[in-house]
Ligand code: SF4
């Protein structure tokens with residue numbers, strides 16, 4: 001699995017239309033007065049839309065390859081993941097605002113063991 | 122296959138319910154029973170009718186959420202199988218199938234085929250756990266458990282808490298469930314310190330909610346995990362023994 005700025009931007013340009021379609025066309029039957037599984041599920045799909053968009057935003061912002069996040073633009077000449085610890089050694093905590101998510105950087109500080117690049121060679 | 126379903130529809134716990142008839146066409150014999158209900162539900166949504174409420178989670182016979190009465194049998198006609206693992210190939214083209222929720226006073230209907238099984242949780246809360254400190258993970262074979270004991274504990278632990286035993290029982294008793302839950306802990310070394318307290322607490326709680334066992338044996342036949350009623354004999358045996366024990370002293374001796 002790999003990601004690129006181009007692909008992520010494409011996803012971010014297309015998901016909102018799907019989300020809009022979901023919000024206007026979804027058919028939720030049943031009532032408020034009793035258990036409503038349709039409503040439960042629609043709520044979950046709504047969450048997945050928001051989470052899906054946030055994952056794209058986050059993956060686009062993290063301009064390095066790290067763990068399962070492989071950005072095609074950031075690889076070694078041999079095609080291995082290229083981390084950029086000088087710039088991205090932080091956890092991205094995204095704040096939900098209802099509009100654009102806001103990034104809070106929580107720095108990762110290593111006192112005794114510093115990160116190195118894993119090599120299987 | 123074309124199947125006619127008679128499904129119990131009930132809007133809420135205190136509303137009256139009744140059977141609704143649906144024709145489900147083009148059912149694949151490879152569908153599970155729940156998939157067939159999914160297909161019907163999708164159609165109902167398109168028609169603007171509220172889909173049938175039923176529970177499911179794992180859909181591989183391990184969570185216990187999905188049980189319904191199918192033609193009057195808990196989890197349907199196939200022995201040792203939960204509703205989610207029952208396939209439409211067990212039925213024939215043109216069949217009429219009746220689907221109902223569990224019928225037991227201790228499991229009130231929430232909606233349609235969904236019932237509230239929290240009375241089972243009350244039994245587990247009473248003693249279905251080990252709260253003594255058992256230390257960290259021991260090395261393999263450091264605590265010897267004879268093979269037949271380990272196998273029996275494992276058989277008991279296969280109970281998925283579905284409630285079919287209660288639904289099958291003419292008394293609405295939960296002895297098979299309680300017996301399985303007690304046995305899988307009472308057989309193992311870690312379960313010994315609380316063994317006697319556990320059996321008394323769980324049986325007494327069970328009796329607050331459920332009917333009494335009169336050894337009909339319907340539960341064993343309905344159980345999707347084929348839990349043996351031998352465990353009920355073990356439960357009764359432990360319960361009687363517990364009444365004669367100085368339980369604090371016994372716990373001391375481990
Ligand atoms: S004993 Fe069998 S029927 Fe009863 S709850 Fe456990 S798995 Fe279900």
Ligand code: FES
Pocket residue numbers: 176177178179180181182183184185186187188203204205206281
């Ligand atoms: S859905 Fe989990 S046991 Fe059937």
